[in-house]
Amino acid sequence: MRLTAVCLSLLCGFLGVFATLEELPQDLSLEKFMKLLRLDQNSVIADYNTDINLNTPGMIRKQGYPAEAHVIPTEDDYLLTLHRIPGDENSPPVFLQHGLLGSSADWVISGKGKGLAYILADQGYDVWMGNFRGNTYSKAHVTLSPFDSRFWNFSFHEMGIYDLPAAISYVTNMRFQPLHAYIGHSMGTTAFYVMATQCPQITQMIQMMISLAPVAFLQHIKSPVRILAPYSMQYEIIAQFLGETEFLPQTKFLRFLSKYLCNQNIIEQKICANILFMICGFDKEQFNYTLLPSILSHSPAGTSTKTIVHLAQEVKSGKFRPYDYGPKRNQLLYNATEPPDYDFTNVTVPIALFYSDNDWFVSHPDMRRLYRKLNNVIDVYRVPFEKFNHLDFLWGIDAPKLVYKRLLQDINTSYSDK
Numbered sequence: 376m377r378l379t380a381v382c383l384s385l386l387c388g389f390l391g392v393f394a395t396l397e398e399l400p401q402d403l404s405l406e407k408f409m410k411l412l413r414l415d416q417n418s419v420i421a422d423y424n425t426d427i428n429l430n431t432p433g434m435i436r437k438q439g440y441p442a443e444a445h446v447i448p449t450e451d452d453y454l455l456t457l458h459r460i461p462g463d464e465n466s467p468p469v470f471l472q473h474g475l476l477g478s479s480a481d482w483v484i485s486g487k488g489k490g491l492a493y494i495l496a497d498q499g500y501d502v503w504m505g506n507f508r509g510n511t512y513s514k515a516h517v518t519l520s521p522f523d524s525r526f527w528n529f530s531f532h533e534m535g536i537y538d539l540p541a542a543i544s545y546v547t548n549m550r551f552q553p554l555h556a557y558i559g560h561s562m563g564t565t566a567f568y569v570m571a572t573q574c575p576q577i578t579q580m581i582q583m584m585i586s587l588a589p590v591a592f593l594q595h596i597k598s599p600v601r602i603l604a605p606y607s608m609q610y611e612i613i614a615q616f617l618g619e620t621e622f623l624p625q626t627k628f629l630r631f632l633s634k635y636l637c638n639q640n641i642i643e644q645k646i647c648a649n650i651l652f653m654i655c656g657f658d659k660e661q662f663n664y665t666l667l668p669s670i671l672s673h674s675p676a677g678t679s680t681k682t683i684v685h686l687a688q689e690v691k692s693g694k695f696r697p698y699d700y701g702p703k704r705n706q707l708l709y710n711a712t713e714p715p716d717y718d719f720t721n722v723t724v725p726i727a728l729f730y731s732d733n734d735w736f737v738s739h740p741d742m743r744r745l746y747r748k749l750n751n752v753i754d755v756y757r758v759p760f761e762k763f764n765h766l767d768f769l770w771g772i773d774a775p776k777l778v779y780k781r782l783l784q785d786i787n788t789s790y791s792d793k
Contacts, residue, residue: 383457385411385621388701389763395590408515424733425668426484426671427671429511431504432458434483434484434659435483435528438483439488439497439681441460441461442458442460443459444457444459446515447541447542447545450538450540451533451537451677452518453516453538454513454515454517454521454704455506455508455649456506456512456513456540457479457503457546457550458479459503460496462496462500462501467500467548467555468500468501468546468552469490469555469556470493470505470546470556470557470558471503471505471558472507472539472566472567473505473506473507473510473560473563473677474524474559474560474561474564474590475562475682475686476510476559476562476677477562477563477675477710478506478510478511478677479512480673480676481560481673481674484673484769485663485683485772490589491558491779494783498783498787500549501751503542503546506537506676507566508529508534508680509521509526509677510677510746511676511677512676514677517581520623524619527681528679528681529679529682529683530684531562531565531566531569531685531686532685534569535565535567535568535570536571536573536574537791539566539567539571539577540574543557544580549749553580553581554581555580555582556581556584556786557581558584558585558586558786559586559589560588561582561587561588561590561736561765562590564587564590565591568695568719568722571724572722575721575723577725583785583786584725585727585782585785586728586766587726587727587768587782588730588765589728589745591695591740591741591745592689592695592744593686593689594689594690594695595738595740596741596743597736597738598735598736600683600687600690600736601694603690604691607690607699608688608699608701609685610681613687613714615679619708620636647761658763658767659760660772661767662767663771665771670770677775685698689696694716695716696714696715697715698714722751723750725753726749726751727752727753727755728745728756729751729756729778729782730742730758731750731764731767732762732763733761733763734763734764735765736765754781754785759777763777
């Protein structure tokens with residue numbers, strides 16, 4: 376089918392730019408490949424990155440910090456895991472929320488002095504990290520199994536109206552104080568805008584919000600994700616290729632790649648990195664290839680296919696609104712043949728917008744449109760490096776200097792008079 380041809384040509388085209396047959400390792404025979412596949416999971420190959428065998432709390436403890444895990448229920452009975460680097464009794468709480476296909480691991484993979492979670496902990500903050508429903512750490516429900524298709528009947532709308540309110544309420548109730556700052560990346564900002572428009576009472580628990588690579592309007596997206604837009608109202612077609620329920624979970628095969636192929640030499644690392652670049656933009660200057668085994672062992676962490684379809688609908692419509700089920704069901708759910716736009720007049724929390732030039736998810740026109748919709752923007756920061764891309768906000772070599780320094784200036788300023 377046409378969609379298959381587009382996907383294959385896209386993948387082969389991008390990989391072909393960086394890898395020729397001559398560059399591939401000559402000693403990786405089929406026999407060697409199969410032997411590696413049969414290796415026991417506890418086997419050790421010299422010099423591989425040990426972080427690939429650690430979960431988020433394990434990586435945090437390895438760096439010398441205390442770590443906690445908290446399992447909380449949502450109003451619709453999903454069970455979410457929050458991770459925490461606890462501060463002392465007087466430490467202001469901050470909340471970090473990952474983006475599409477990410478997890479709490481995103482904030483700590485870079486290591487001490489580089490990962491934002493560690494930098495905030497070193498600054499004296501009580502650091503909380505969320506995990507959206509359906510990812511590696513939040514694949515649980517009170518009654519539904521992940522093998523039940525009903526478990527995966529959600530998109531970023533449910534993340535905004537259920538996941539974030541549950542997590543933020545839990546933290547603020549536990550700490551008896553509002554969040555000093557909510558910091559979201561990519562879909563961590565999308566779900567926040569959903570929450571702020573649909574559940575504005577929750578934002579009263581937040582003193583300010585930092586949007587790293589903010590995703591709301593997607594009309595001018597450059598990422599190959601846009602190729603799904605023409606099929607966004609034909610769920611069955613997309614599901615045939617992406618899966619009917621879960622999209623890109625962590626798998627044994629990905630862990631194999633991260634441990635044995637993307638951890639061997641610079642050629643294999645570059646090939647693996649190109650897959651990330653293909654989706655988010657190219658920036659070999661800011662990408663730390665030594666992190667690649669850790670990144671691939673934790674990301675992608677999975678989400679629902681419905682979430683991807685919802686994003687594709689946003690590309691096609693050029694609007695920011697709930698899931699479009701088609702005219703008949705929309706009439707039942709929304710009392711209109713099309714979903715209503717999210718109402719930004721409800722958003723009053725102070726917001727800082729951080730964006731870059733080489734972000735294939737966040738275009739300048741879409742970012743400016745979001746800016747005009749928001750009522751209380753306290754900072755707009757364009758990263759001063761033209762090749763800085765969507766994932767560099769997490770793992771860029773110079774992210775502490777180019778992004779986190781400005782972020783700390785913002786959150787260390789009081790906006791409590793909101």
